[in-house]
Every structure is written in C-alpha cells, then in structure tokens.
Amino acid sequence: MSFRDAVDNFYERLVMDAIDATREPGDTADYLTDVMCVALNRLPPRYYRHTIDMMFYLADEELSVMKEKSLAAVRFARDFVREHQRE
Template identity: 30%
Template sequence: MQISEEVHNYMETLVGQVLAQPEYIESFTHTQLSDLACLALSQLRPIYIRHDVDFLSALPEERLVQLKNHAVTAVENAKGMILEDRRQGRIDEIPVLFTKQKFDEDVELEWYETPILPTKP
C-alpha cells in the first residue's frame, strides 16, 4: 500500500481552491504560490481521508463552511508573510569564514571523548 496514492489531506484541497482564485494566480509567481500553500497548511490541522465523496457525505454543511473559512484565513495570513518576505533585497555576499582547528595530539582525552571500544595494541 502506498499512502500517497490512497490517503490525502483534505485541507490541501481547500487551500488549493483558495489559491486557484484569480487574485492569487495573477498576483503571485508559481514559487510564491507554493510558499503560500506550505505556510497556510502549516497553520491548519490536517484532515486525512481516503475518498472525498465519503468524507463530504458524512460532513455537516456547517463544518465544511468552517473548514473553508479556516483555509481562507490561513492563506490570508500566509499572504502577509510572502508580501513581507525577508529574503527580498537580501545581500547574498555574506562573508564566510573558515577556521582551521589545531589539535594537540598529546593532550589527554576528556571522559566523553574516550573510545568505547578498547584500542588494540
């Protein structure tokens, strides 16, 4: 059995419906839409199901409306994070310093550095 084919998070469907609206498709790049989906889904409790039809037939209308509202709210919150992306305008020329540690081979090992297995003579 492969879970990825048989089981899915229904909240992904709802978030996908919100992101499919023209206001998001026309305003954001594909990468930003992917980021929006990740950020929104991280805010929502997952609802794992096998079949949408079975799930929706047993779900009260009020609960479905509530789940859709949660998805809209999560996407709106994520939208704020994308619009105020701290990665924009970031200077990637941050200097990287490499240090070379010098080890003194004659220094006695600490108790936590002592090998577990005895060394062979």
C-alpha cells in the first residue's frame, strides 16, 4: 500500500451512510455523487489512518454530532444539487 492510500476522511463514510438513509427512488448515481461532493465540501475533514483508531478514540457524543452534521449536509446538498442541475 502506498502512503497515498493510507489516509482517509472519516466524514466520507458518514456522508455515504447519510445518503443511504435518505435515498429516494429516482436518485441516480450521478446525482448522488454530486450530493456527496457538495455535502463533503460543507464539512471539515477528519482524517485518520486506521479505522480502529477513530472508533476507539472517538467519544460516542462526538460521533453522534458528526452523524448529525453529515445528515444535515446531505439534506442541504440534495436541495442544492436539485436546484442547480444542468438541463
């Protein structure tokens, strides 16, 4: 594994979970990809090297807040992408 592949942003996983939780029948892969980009741009990066480190050192309350922020960012992003879709 390259050092370039050794770091991830924890919010990516949380945003994907929030997208899955808010999925609608007409959602396309392109639309959801745009939603993910917009949502992630509204959140601070939270980088980690090993998943176990994040799960072990992250307090339950902090994780809950991060999940709420991710869901709010996805809801905003869904509206934003819908309003700014190219025809």
